[in-house]
Amino acid sequence: MSCKDHENERQAEESEVIVVIVPFPAQGHLNQLLHLSRIISSYNIPVHYVSTAIHSRQAKLRVQGWDPLSAPNKMITFHDFSTPSFVSPPPNPHSAAKFPAHLLPSFYAALHLRAPVGELLSALSPTTKRLVVIYDFLFSSVIQDVVSIPNGEAYSFQCVSAFRVSSTVWDITGKPVEIDDQIMEQLPSRSATVIPQVMDFIKMQEEHNKYSSGVIFNTCRPIEGPFLDVLAKVNAKQWALGPFNPMEISNNSSDRRHRCLKWLDKQVPNSVIFVSFGTTTSLTDEQIERLAVGLETSGQKFIWVLRDADKGDIFTGAVRECELPKGFQDRIQVSGQGMVVRDWAPQLEILAHSSTGGFMSHCGWNSCLESITMGVPIAAWPMHSDQPHNALLLTKVLKIAVVVRDWSRGEELVESLTIENAVRELMASNEGEAIRKRTAELSMAVKRSVTGGEMDNFIAHIRR
Numbered sequence: 001m002s003c004k005d006h007e008n009e010r011q012a013e014e015s016e017v018i019v020v021i022v023p024f025p026a027q028g029h030l031n032q033l034l035h036l037s038r039i040i041s042s043y044n045i046p047v048h049y050v051s052t053a054i055h056s057r058q059a060k061l062r063v064q065g066w067d068p069l070s071a072p073n074k075m076i077t078f079h080d081f082s083t084p085s086f087v088s089p090p091p092n093p094h095s096a097a098k099f100p101a102h103l104l105p106s107f108y109a110a111l112h113l114r115a116p117v118g119e120l121l122s123a124l125s126p127t128t129k130r131l132v133v134i135y136d137f138l139f140s141s142v143i144q145d146v147v148s149i150p151n152g153e154a155y156s157f158q159c160v161s162a163f164r165v166s167s168t169v170w171d172i173t174g175k176p177v178e179i180d181d182q183i184m185e186q187l188p189s190r191s192a193t194v195i196p197q198v199m200d201f202i203k204m205q206e207e208h209n210k211y212s213s214g215v216i217f218n219t220c221r222p223i224e225g226p227f228l229d230v231l232a233k234v235n236a237k238q239w240a241l242g243p244f245n246p247m248e249i250s251n252n253s254s255d256r257r258h259r260c261l262k263w264l265d266k267q268v269p270n271s272v273i274f275v276s277f278g279t280t281t282s283l284t285d286e287q288i289e290r291l292a293v294g295l296e297t298s299g300q301k302f303i304w305v306l307r308d309a310d311k312g313d314i315f316t317g318a319v320r321e322c323e324l325p326k327g328f329q330d331r332i333q334v335s336g337q338g339m340v341v342r343d344w345a346p347q348l349e350i351l352a353h354s355s356t357g358g359f360m361s362h363c364g365w366n367s368c369l370e371s372i373t374m375g376v377p378i379a380a381w382p383m384h385s386d387q388p389h390n391a392l393l394l395t396k397v398l399k400i401a402v403v404v405r406d407w408s409r410g411e412e413l414v415e416s417l418t419i420e421n422a423v424r425e426l427m428a429s430n431e432g433e434a435i436r437k438r439t440a441e442l443s444m445a446v447k448r449s450v451t452g453g454e455m456d457n458f459i460a461h462i463r464r
Contacts, residue, residue, distance in 0.1 A: 017462050018128040020048045022117060022143055023059070024136035025110045026103065027279040027310060028366040029159050030059040032218050033136065035244035036157075038066055041075035043459050048124070050117055052110050053080035054313050064348040065246035081116040083109045088312030090320070093282035096411060098383040099195045100280040106312030107201060111141060118145035125149050132462045134216060138201075140208035147211055153462075156212040160386040161365050162219050162227040162240070163393040173233045179226055183396045188388050188407060218242035218365070220454070222445035223372060223398070239458045243369040247447050249352035258346050260303050261353065263339055267301060270357030270436065272338075273379070273427055274350050276305040277362040281383045285323055287413055292328050294419025295338065300427045302338040303356075305345045351376050357436065358426045360404060363390040372400070375443035377435045379422050381405040381414070400439040402426050 019040050023033040034049065041047045051059065056078050060068050068076060086109040089102045125131050133154040135143045146152045158165055166173075167187050191199060214237030221228060221240060228240050264272060275295065277283065283291065288306070295302050308320045324340065332338045347367070350356055351374040359371045360379040368390050371378055378401035380391035394401035404422040405414045426432045 015046070015127060016129045017132055018046050018048065018124055018130075019132045019134060019462070020050060020117075020121065020124065022050050022113075022133065022135040022139055023055075024138040024159065025052055025055040025106060026100075027058065027062065028364050029136050029138070030055055031063065031366055032159060032244055033134070033157060034059045034063055034068065035065075035246070036134070036216075036218075036241070037076050038068070038073060039241075039244060039455060040459070041073060045075065045459070047076045048079060048120065049076055050079045050081070050113065050120065052083045052113065054106075054315065055110070056080040058314055062344060064346050065249050079116075079120060081113055083112045085109070086312060090311060090317070091282045091309035093284050093308065093320070097195050098281050099193075099198055099385065100309055101195055101197055103280070103310070103312055104197060104201065110139075114142045114145065117142055118148075121146060121149050121152060125151055130462060137209065138205050140205045140211070144208050144211060153213045154211045155214045155216050156209055157216045157218075159218070159365065161368070161390055161393060162217050162224040162231055163397070164365075164386040164389040165217075166227040166230040167389060169230065169234050173230045179397065183392060186392060186396075193385055193388055214238060216241055216458070218244050218369065220446055220449045222442060222449050223369075224393075239454050239461075241455050241458055243373050243446065243450065245348060245366075245370050245373060247373055247450065249349050249374075258341075258349070260339060260341055260345060261349060264303070264350070264353045264355040267355035269354045271427075272301045272303060272355050273358040273360055273423055274303050274305075274347075274356050274376075275360040276345065276347060276367075277381065277383065278364045278367060279307075279310040280364075281362055282309045282320070283322070284413075288322055289325055290413060290416045291419055292325050293416035295423065296328065296332065297416065298420045298423040298427075299337075300423050301336075302423075303341060303345075303350060304338065305341045305347075307342060307344075348374075358423075358432075360423070363387040363394065365390055368394065372439065373443055373446055375436075375440040377401060377426060377432070377439040379404045379426050382407055398438075398442065400435055400442060402432070402435065 021033050021037050023030045037047045037049050086105040088105045091102050131149055131152040133143050133146050134157055135154060137156045137158050143154055146154045170184055215235050217240045219240050219242045231238060306322050329340055348370050351370055356376055358379060359376045360381060361367045363380050363382045364387060378394055380394055380401045381404040382388045382391040388407035395403055402422055402425050
């Protein structure tokens with residue numbers, strides 16, 4: 001066989017399957033499925049990542065640990081589709097509900113991707129033996145035309161923890177004995193953590209999930225084995241393929257590194273707590289003041305990412321400049337206690353740094369997984385949606401976190417003394433050291449679990 005014949009045979013093998021990734025247009029969702037795109041493409045499978053032009057740009061700008069536009073990742077093709085214009089109000093830090101209702105106009109505008117996605121699937125279908133669509137569960141209606149593709153099949157991606165999903169079927173699956181019933185009884189209902197307008201959107205998407213041939217989770221058995229077992233009783237096919245984020249991050253000394261990483265270089269190992277509440281929550285002025293006081297009086301070193309929640313379009317309009325107590329920033333800078341970051345911060349790189357010993361977090365699932373893989377314990381401060389469930393998983397089941405804000409306290413301010421005590425417990429106590437040790441052990445178990453295993457099984461399945 002000639003070299004040319006070998007090349008043709010190799011290309012034919014590569015086109016046996018094409019994967020189309022359709023993420024939901026919010027940061028934590030875009031990020032998870034972009035990381036999954038990298039992993040699937042590493043198996044020499046062409047991947048098409050589909051989003052609105054705004055959100056595709058956002059995903060590529062903020063991804064960490066690898067470059068989606070570099071030569072090794074040329075198996076990923078980005079499709080940046082236009083959508084109807086939308087007008088989203090700015091995030092309101094003083095809203096009674098922390099759920100980001102201001103993003104709803106951008107969610108509804110993105111539903112218009114159904115037509116271009118359908119056209120893309122029709123165009124790709126003749127070029128491959130099997131066309132695989134992996135779509136965010138919250139975006140089911142956009143991929144519904146896959147049913148008309150003769151060689152197409154779709155897999156829904158659950159962007160939240162298996163613990164969160166399994167809580168809805170706990171009773172009907174027999175309540176596994178490995179988990180204390182008292183823990184499950186503390187879980188809030190979905191309606192208690194999601195505002196009605198967003199619940200309507202979710203229910204509308206659930207109606208289209210009948211097109212799924214299986215379910216994908218961004219988790220693994222060392223983290224959520226019992227809950228995956230629960231879900232296996234109701235899902236005919238499921239794969240736990242995570243964590244998707246890179247397991248190892250190089251903290252080199254390049255001048256292009258973010259300034260907070262250079263500051264971390266000067267600190268001792270495990271001495272800094274990283275404070276960040278994700279992209280969908282804005283703190284009130286009163287809460288910012290109490291958080292600042294609590295961090296300062298704790299005496300512990302910190303990096304605090306102080307930003308408002310994302311807008312529907314992060315590239316337009318002014319952003320709110322959150323006020324800090326008078327003299328706070330000057331004091332922590334002079335003393336060297338900490339730094340405040342008001343722009344986008346490289347969270348994954350911060351968590352991977354040896355000087356980072358704790359993470360005060362809203363407990364979004366993306367942040368939970370990044371913290372676990374990097375072996376960093378959490379001070380849990382859940383805000384909305386799946387976050388209270390994730391906080392309970394971290395604190396009560398895995399025992400790798402302390403509580404800052406109990407979900408049952410509703411909209412009460414978290415006082416400075418509460419914050420100070422939580423920071424000291426995590427960063428400067430025997431219990432904190434025990435939690436840090438458990439987190440490091442879990443991190444090692446997770447890293448061992450992602451070598452081959454479930455991902456290889458899933459790739460073999462779509463190549464069958």
